[in-house]
Amino acid sequence: MPQNKSAAINHTINSTINRCFDFVAIDEIQMIVESSFVFSLPNSENARPFYSPLVFYTKHLGKFPNFIVSGTGINYIAIDELMASGTMKAEQFTSHSTISNIQPLDKDAIDAYSRRILSDHNIDAAEIEKFVALVSSFKLCHGRARFIAYILDSFLASRDMEVAISQFVSGLSDIKGDLFPLKFFRRDLEEDKTSFTKVFGADTLGRILCEGITKYMMTGNATLEVHGQLASDAVRYGLGFCEVSKGRIFAVDIVEDAIVECLRYVVPFSDVVRILASQLLRYPKAQMVGLMLEYLVAYALVASLHPGSVNQIKTFTGSMVEYLKSSTAQYQVFFPDHCCGPDILFKDGNTLYIIQVKFVDTVAKQERVHACSTTDPQHFYCGRNGSVLRGYETEREEILPLLTNLHLERQVFLHTTTKTTVGMEEVTVINQDKHPRFFDNLDNGMWAVLNSIRDEFNQK
DSSP: OOSOHHHHHSBOOOOOOOOOOSEEEESSHHHHHTSOOOBOOTTOOOOBOTTHHHHHHHGGGTOOOEEEEOOSSOOHHHHHHHHHHHTSOTTOOOOOOOOOOOOOBOHHHHHHHHHHHHHHTTOOHHHHHHHHHHHHTOGGGOBSHHHHHHHHHHHHHHOOHHHHHHHHHHHHHOTTSSSOTTHHHHHHHHTTSOOTTOEETTEEHHHHHHHHHHHHHHHSOEEEOOOHHHHHHHHHTTOOEEEEETTEEEEEEEOOHHHHHHHTTTSOHHHHHHHHHHHHHHOOOOSOHHHHHHHHHHHHHHHHHOGGGTTTOEEOOSOHHHHHHOSOOTTEEEOOOTTTSOSEEEEETTEEEEEEEEEOSOOOHHHHHHHHHTTSGGGTTBOTTSOBOTTOHHHHHHHGGGGTTSEEEEEEEEEOSOOOOTTOTTSEEEOTTTOTTTTTTTOTTHHHHHHHHHHHHHHO
């Protein structure tokens, strides 16, 4: 490596082009746009954008290539500014079009894509059928192609479906990892490049996202009606799939369960709960009851223990190990990944509340016992047969010792028409009969709302 790194990077390209294509395709454009200008042209000391040499040399051949750029997130305004200021003269302009026909992969598309990739790698037909059956019913990986591609890569490397799924689930909840789909959003929040109080027209970014999350839980989809810089940011942040008219983004559709789950690591928790509660009271027809209840139960638990904390309840954004070790995570709840077992953790001083949420019409004794077992740390990251899930051995070994000095309070939130709780003696059962005021710090009519949702489901 040369000692003078900048001298090695900044250089002049010799003109040796004999022919060129009519277009230049560049992937991961956002990473390139955010890098420093590194090129200089002949007889010039000015730093230039990455595409300046291409434009400079090809124009001598009478070619003016089109640039086709793509990426997971794109700041269109920044690209426009760079193209205009770095390449064109003041009297010139760059014509451009925004093309976004990328659609989320549904169950059928995931089925077809998985079969093709696995067949190309000579995977046994029976294994292909098992893999397809698994991912087709696993809604968390439905949406952007990157999700199923990640699972396929993991499976081809390990030849183990359990490992592939566990790596995907872990990666999705790791906000500092490469798979986390909102990493550009998280980074801009941490670097104060944006904030939830940022005003757009008569609205704020925080309220728009809280409304979007709530609408998704209520209906199974949500549209962010955004334009201009906010539309550009929404696409760059990976929030969803954009709708384009005449080269302009006028809306961003949130259609992925994974994105809504990841948003709870970055969007203010208390704000979402308040909007969700008000929506439920007016229109109790939620579609994503499991995710909705995790919000409501976590909020109600902390608020019942600390009534003065209702505006301070947050989601912890690190790993479970970091959460258990933290001494500053006051009023912060933790949502373990789907493979762990419990739905909610709350560390309150030296007490760790471990909560499983169940919203079922009827519940047999075997299911009641299983719900209790998910709150037992000895069953963390274990299958129903009791064996540790492959891929989670190391994480489990790190977690269990951290629990030895904590008082464990195991709870099961149970909303069901089944009255008996036989088989659940080892845990605290939270239901309407035993804890009628559980939701009072949120809204004392919430039990009635949940009853209405159950009645609605039973009528379908």
